[in-house]
Amino acid sequence: MSTRVLLIIVSAILINGKLIQSLSSSGSRSSQRFMDNLEMFSLEMRKSDLKRKDFISLSIAFSGFIFSNPLKAAASNLPESTGADFSKTGSPEKLAPILAMKEDLDEVQKKLIENQSPSSTQQLLEQLKKILENSIPEDEKAFKRIFDEYSQPVSYKQKYMDSNAFLIYYTKGFDGVGRPSIESGDEIPLQTLQYGARNECWTSYDDLITEIKFGIKDGSTELGELKLLLDKSISSWNNYIGLAPRSTIEKAEELLRN
Structure with missing residues (x-):
């Protein structure tokens, strides 16, 4: 078998890898690592002085892995289930707990402003932690479930596109004669915006509560740094609530007052 044929095998692997990458979520670290490994494999195989038989075996084995495990290589665009109850999505009742979290963050901010030079930083941090524990879960799944019960659920279209990614890619989103591509439309779905804002709320809060815990444990927290983390959390909540x-x-505010 000629070198040209061998390179065709590797090219097939790379082409399939490019296809998988195009179906992965934008900016996915795992997707980028996957492509880096693919291209490194191709380069090393071209430079290698392996026997053709060994080279073919490696190429086919690697290609078989990719074709038999396409969905493992491609990251799903849909959020994982948190066990949320979607019976009252978008209702004031489900938004109220998120507003309660924001009120506790505001209370923490007020405490920090009032205590610029506290005699006991650790004592202050204990107070802040107690305020936040009033309404904000420290478990990620429980935290996100509260947001998911208010947020717009994943639509049928989003589920269809996720489960039929290869078909949509090959047909360029064909959705019937005379109909626009299923991928058409510039407007970002509300669910996507809420999902992103929810994740930012969790990330910023996790950083905040972790810093508070470390400060309580070893007294290493600087109030200036803590304020920056708190400001980021409050901004994240404002972005989500603003949707x-x-x-x-x-x-929802009226429910909290009553």
Whole structure:
């Protein structure tokens, strides 16, 4: 078998890898590592002085792995289930717990402003931790479940596109004669915006509560750094809440007052 044929085998692997990458979520670290490994494999095989028989065996084995495990290589665009109850999504009742979290963050901010030079930083941190524990879960799944119960669920279209990624790629989103591509439309779905904002809320809060815990344990926390983390958390909550209709926010605030 000629060198040209051998290179065709490797090219097939790379082409399939490019296809998988195009179906992966944008900016995925795992997807990038996957492509880096693919291209390194191709380069090393071209430079290698392995016997053709060994080279063919490696190429086919690697190619077989990719074709038999395409979904493992491609990252799903859909959020993982948190066990949320979707019976009242978008309602003031489900937004109220998220507003309660924001109120506790505001209370922590007030405490920090009032205590610029506390005699006991650790004592202050204990107070802040107690305030946050009032409404904000430290478990990621429980935290995200609260947001998911208010957020717009994944649509049928999103589920269809995720489970039929290869078909949509090959047909360029064909959705019937005279119909626009299923991938058409510039508007980002509300579910996607809420999902991203929810994740930012968790990331910023996790950083905040971790810093508070370390400060309580070893006294290493600087209040200036803590304030920056708190400001980021409050901004994340504002971004998420800002996606809700004003009328829903007002009704949720009224529920909290009563």
